[in-house]
Amino acid sequence: MRFLSRIVAVLTMSLAAACPGVAQEEGRAQFGGDRYLAGTNIEATEDTDRDLFMMGETVSVEAPVAGSAHLMGRRLSVEAALGGNLYTMSYALDLNAPVSGSVSATGAELRLNDEITGNLRASGWEIRLDGPVAGSALLAGGQITLDAAIAGDVVIATDDLRFGDDASVGGTLTIYAEDPESVTVPDSVAPASRVEILQGDSYDDTHGSAWPIAEPPSFASRVGSFLTGVLIVTGLAVALAALMPDRLAELRARSVEHPGQSLWSGFLGLSTLVGAGFVASLTIVGIILMPAAILLAVLAMLVGYVLGVYVLGGAIWNALGRAAPTDLFSKALMALSGAVLAALIGLIPFLGWLFALALGLVGVGAMVRSWKLRRQIGY
Structure with a gap:
């Protein structure tokens, strides 16, 4: 599992290294209320009526976004509120503003410091959650630190899990680790009746598999x-x-x-x-x-x-x-x-x-x- 986490980090760093070569000159465009920004070091300093798309070496969202934000770069920073979802791929991400929707992020270093109203899906080498999550969370990484409340169910895959004083899980907490016996969950996070610790790459006869099997999709x-x-x-x-x-x-x-x-x-x-x-x-x-x-x-x-x-x-x-x-x-x-x-x-x-x-x-x-x-x- 640690090897896979390193692979994730290598992939994201490789992508981030490629970004500056893709967008050496700054480009800005608007269409249908959406805003498109690309360049080496770019900042979104004007309000976005709908969705925001940004790609560069360093990317910073400095003004509110009414819709969703799609960010790609080496270092990303979100300093203004998002009315929709957040999608990111980077080496480092600093989330310092509330997100009204869900967050899907991958990178080497993820620091989520503000409130997330929807669900959280994150993968990376080092993930730190300091902002509350109103929905559920799916986390995979080399080192994961939880120091905030998560209202829904939580699934975590890691070899290094740490809990802060403010960490709590309102739903079921499922942890996949290479050494389940080494994982300890304080009662302040979740009672033992709502905690399940499983072998990382194993299958369980009761559950069928480590990950839930989705129902066949409907026509709609x-x-x-x-x-x-x-x-x-x-x-x-x-x-x-x-x-x-x-x-x-x-x-x-x-x-x-x-x-x-x-x-x-x-x-x-x-x-x-x-x-x-x-x-x-x-x-x-x-x-x-x-x-x-x-x-x-x-x-x-x-x-x-x-x-x-x-x-x-x-x-x-x-x-x-x-x-x-x-x-x-x-x-x-x-x-x-x-x-x-x-x-x-x-x-x-x-x-x-x-x-x-x-x-x-x-x-x-x-x-x-x-x-x-x-x-x-x-x-």
Whole structure:
């Protein structure tokens, strides 16, 4: 379990190290009440009417957000109240303001110092909870310190669990540890009747498994998941269109110009990246590069898929006889059409997965070909 926690820390540090290279110039955009910010050191100093999206090396939320906040960077700081949920991926996170929704966070160092009205889901190397949680909490990390009240059920996976004077659990406390006998829970936290301490990676005959088995999703939940996925992909495409319109237009042109070459270049680029990580892992020093290479490959595929969806939307746009969009709203409609079609095709067994893979590889290939061309012309 400690090894897995270190892997989480390595992955998040690798991601944070990659962020400055992604956003060297500051970019700011607004669309539909949402605010998009990217740069090296960025601060959100104006109120956000809906959702906030930020990515950079150091990221700070200094003004209230009416909706949810999506933050990615090396060091994150939330200093103003959030009206919705908080989603973060970073090396370090300092939460110093209340969150009206739930919190989902992963990083090496997480310090949650203010009230969380919803549920808490956190994973990292070191997690410290000093603010109360009105819902339930799911925590996994190398070292976890609880010094606040959690009203609902709590599930913790760690080898180093510490309780402060203000720690308490209102529901059931379930702890997974490699050495269950070494874990002691004070009565002030929760009475023994509401505490269960289990072996970390074992299965229990009574419970069936260490983690609850979810019921099959209903039709309504499937439709909701489908629409949520479409909106997320569309939102990412719109963010790219707002923050880097010229570069996105260039990548789209590369994809449309020679889709076969882009597909092949994407395959070679990802193979090179993962292969280099594997070769480096053969040395002791290079072992940490393997998860970093895998993470970068996953991120590249994510960006490539978003780009592929944008290109697919452009194909639909052209088939309808429309000129290339110039305003952000038209670009959003184009991205939405591509996201819907890609999601519908993705529902086809086996073929849908291959189609999604091809879209991602085409997008990655476009980035590789654009990078090669810029190097050739010295741009």
